[in-house]
Amino acid sequence: MTSATDPLPQSTMPRLIATDLDGTLLRDDKSVSDRTVAALAAAEDAGIEVFFVTGRPARWMDVVSEHVHGHGLAICANGAAVVDLHAGGELVQVRDLARLTALDVVRALRDAAPGTSFAVELATGIHYEPAYPPFHLDPGATVATAEKLLHEGRPGEGTPVLKLLAHHTDLTPDGFLALARTAAGGHASITRSSPTALLEVSGLGVSKASTLALCCAERGISADEVVAFGDMPNDIEMLSWAGTSYAMGNAHPDVTAAASGRTVDNNEDGVAAVIERILTRLDRRA
Structure with a gap:
């Protein structure tokens, strides 16, 4: 034994x-x-x-x-x-995480946790919203709203989205995770690895x-x-x-x-x- x-x-x-x-x-x-x-x-x-x-x-x-x-x-x-x-x-x-699904998660978290800011991790690099903590390791990132970052002219033509990141300045890490899974867990897989209230969102089942x-x-x-x-x-x-x-x-x-x-x-x-x-x-x- x-x-x-x-x-x-x-x-x-x-x-x-x-x-x-x-x-x-x-x-x-x-x-x-x-x-x-x-x-x-x-x-x-x-x-x-x-x-x-x-x-x-x-x-x-x-x-x-x-x-x-x-x-x-x-x-x-x-x-x-x-x-x-x-x-x-x-x-x-x-x-990948489908862009329309990522947008569903963005909308759900904006409603459930006002003040959430987002970043989008593409296969080619990361981009983020103005309120999102900046990535100093990625100085070439585009700064725009998540809706603009996830927009594509025609379905399937954009660079694959590897994950969506969601950050909150006031919620506890585990509290934010529980809230997000309740609000958007039916759309995607949501987890965390940071000691801060930073969530990582992947395709459902990924x-x-x-x-x-x-x-x-x-x-x-x-x-x-x-x-x-x-x-x-x-x-x-x-x-x-x-x-x-x-x-x-x-x-x-x-x-x-x-x-x-x-x-x-x-x-x-x-x-x-x-x-x-x-x-x-x-x-x-x-």
Whole structure:
């Protein structure tokens, strides 16, 4: 019987490790420790694939691009895009948010939470409303209302929308999430990964979990053969889907409840600690 903190069955041979980045694999200063780099390389040397699964857009994947081995694929934007990091962040699969659906969400949240401001994450970059907190990493963004940002002359001719972001200055993060899911959850998938009241809206059914499941099915990998790591509400579906999952020591309480195990926090290399245990078990079985 496995413990609550280390749920990996002794007989399990993982085939894929799926890990979130911010607050999970990355330390708070956005670095990847030497210990973690070594653990990821050792896992792939042992025949275990590694997928980075993140809410980040492809253009913000430079934090791990030097540590990609093997196939080099990553799941970005909470499952809306599969990216080839070996090809400079090329999008190899997109699960977009329909613009009309995004507009429905905008209208619903404007009514339910006055003062909400929006940003639109396209396959080519992000654009946002005047009241939205500016992205200093994206100085070329267009600033306009969400309605204008989502407008297209003819249906289907616009650049794919990966996700809609909604920000509120007064509501609590979890309170805003609950309100938004009540008001607009029938239109789209709504989650959060920020410590602020910033929501991320994807196409209905699009999540880290559903895209990871598709990628695993293409490789003949079952959920029982996946070990996943995460720390925030946008990781919950993935941790629930994977056969073995770990919440970080710094995780949101709902994430801890969803995971089958727990590891130490991101600044203590919690992902590396588990990978090292997995590889030790494999060595003992060899």
